[in-house]
Amino acid sequence: MRWRVWFDRLLVLLILLAAWQGGSLWLGNYWLSAPWSVATRFFAALFNGEMVFHAGYTISEALAGSVIGGVPAVLLPFLLRRQPIVVAILDPFMVGGYGAPKLAFAPLFILWFGIGIESKIALVAAVVFFIVYFSTLSGVRALEPKLVQMAQVIGASERQVGRHIVFPGAVPAIFAGFRIAVPYAIGGAVIAELISSNRGLGYLVQTGAMNFDTTQVFVAILAATIIVHAFIAVIDLGERFLLRWRPRGAVLIADHGT
Amino acid sequence: MSSAEITSELSESHAIPRQWIVTAGRIALAVALLAAWEWGARAFGPLFFAPPLATAQRIVEMAGNGKLLTDTIATLRVSVLGFVIGCACGVSLPFLLRLSPRAAEAIEPFIMASMGIPKYALTPWLILWFGIGDAPKAIVVTLFVFYIVFITVFAGVRGVDQRLINMARIVGASERTIARKVIWISLLPFFFTGLKVALPRAVSAAIVGEFLVAVEGIGFSIERARQLSDTTGVFAGIVVAVTLVLIINAVVNALERRAMRWRPTDRDMQI
Amino acid sequence: MAGTPMLEIKNLGKRFPARAGREPPPWIIQDMSFEVAAGELLTIVGPSGAGKSTLLNIIAQIETASAGEIVFDGEHIASPEQKALHPGLNRRIGYVTQDDNLLPWRTTIDNVLFPLEVQGTLDDAARARAQELIGAVGLAGFERYYPHELSGGMRKRAALIRTLVYDPPMILMDEPFAAVDAQTRTQLQEDLLRLWSLKRKTIIFVTHDITEAIALGDRALVLTQRPARIAAEHPIPIPRPRQVKDIFTMPGFAAIYAGIRADVQ
């Protein structure tokens, strides 16, 4: 029966491509760039290095921001594991930070750090931090108290409990956090580039639109989409490797930031 | 004595002092943050940091001359328009897909793949199409809301307890009744999870959309203040934006608690 | 018990679809045939995992048959060639499932009224009937409780009257009294017998409990373990009306009990 599913999907793909191509023929490449033009331009940009240049810039922003925002976000819940009062004091501020529209800070970051890479990294870091913090915190909290007691009974130190019980238990939640954060990271980098930049995929979109070059707009969006999925795939691979012991289950991800 | 020991001692013997410590700590932290803001303004100068007081004054001024209201209305107009359309599509598509599992399986990967598209990046192209009115922003908001609601409702529709559906069939419920009285209600928690994420996101998306194209609105005011190097304006706008989104968050949470009274405990769904 | 049977099971077989990469699935039910007369109360006993619930699911039309056929009231309702399932057969077969399947967002009374509501037959008379049933099974005072606020046995009782309230001519019951304490169980069994003597419904009653099977049934079927077949059929000639709590003292009880006991092994 599997082949029928794949056949159906292929059919849907062909219909979508045909509709896109047809729409483009009907409206003109200016309004709706044809799939064929997008594909050829995409590969041309890939081979002449233009794509690598701009996409690489966006990826660097997303990666650097994810590290700068993500590492403290992972460490904090562990450090505060035995400090419930501190966690309680921080809580309303963290909830506020999580709920606040970080992208609204983009103009402020541009004001502070200029239109270079720093402002984008700052934005991505702010976005990633709160998502990963709450995800990690829920992982640390969901910990089975019985496991900790068992470890204490057999004589594990506080550090060993953290290292061998709490951390492995929280790994799925950490991965879930980063998985949610990835589209935000890329999306945040792109939106900051859209507002003000001189390179990156967002810049490609912006100049493409300014020159009425729809093909360039689509190529840049396509590249960003591919990057998002590639990042998620890498995270999934890493998770599968680190969590070989765990029965596989689907994670519901309602939140995505692109 | 380490603070860990203090903690356990306090939480065991006196329940009320612990709450006091937390409240005092929160107040202290809030004051510290304000102080840091003030210090930042003095250390880096008003071009980088608008002092808290100046920011507050600006907001009062905006409230006085009506700009706060017109900006908020402009932003909410776009958010609500996109939110309503996105919600309607996001809720109905899973129910449509339920009619044909085969179509659902064929279409699903494309919906998931398109989720990765950075939606803000579509704005410049949408401006080509629809001009600089509300439409491009509303479409971007619609897309954001649609995907969030679709994903949660789709998961909810799939997760409905098949045994409850069978029971309803046996006692003679029609498929329409089942959709309304069994599936819809049991996915309400999912739907609210989606709304909780989507409604504040709709407002944020509208604000960010206004960075890119607008003639009024909160995002427009922030971005124009930046271009004019009016740092106080940027700060005031951001404070307004954050406050607005947080208020909406709180309202949605309160609504959810009311609608979910039948649930055993206040389990929060992991998203 | 003359006349045409209400329900005929003919050479019924069931296997679940194969899962990818597994050997062909085993038969859960194989070559099973029996009849149920109109107005009969048939009890079925069998070990856990035998396929009792699966059998009822097939009769209730929420599961397909893999072989054989089922005739209900002279009408072919199930066969391997059948295209569509008709759960509950247009409200002619009621089913008290093994899990209570109460809607968690509805209170007791709203769960009981659910069948009437979806059938559009909700009126004051129906409400009064529901209220009466709620009182009869000892749920009075709990009408406005949500399922999670009821005990397991109370939920079972609510599920039971949810089926009784719309009065289907045939009712399938899957261990309806399993989660109830001994005293309440005796009470519920007596209530069931009283209701049944008034309305003379056709009932298939699945249970683990041999005493219960004897106390309630006109006839008891014993199923074998995997694949389920009918190991034995025991008529229960104990006269009615029966006193459930004194059923041990009835003449013939010991012999029937021993007979079923031997066949269950």
Ligand SMILES: Nc1ncnc2c1ncn2[C@@H]1O[C@H](COP(=O)(O)OP(=O)(O)OP(=O)(O)O)[C@@H](O)[C@H]1O
């Ligand atoms: N959907 C299914 N897919 C595969 N196998 C199933 C499925 N449902 C039930 N089975 C198998 O069918 C067998 C019979 O299950 P069933 O629930 O009918 O048992 P039962 O006699 O009602 O047991 P119990 O007394 O414990 O309720 C079991 O071995 C079970 O594993």
Ligand SMILES: [Mg+2]
């Ligand atoms: Mg069973």
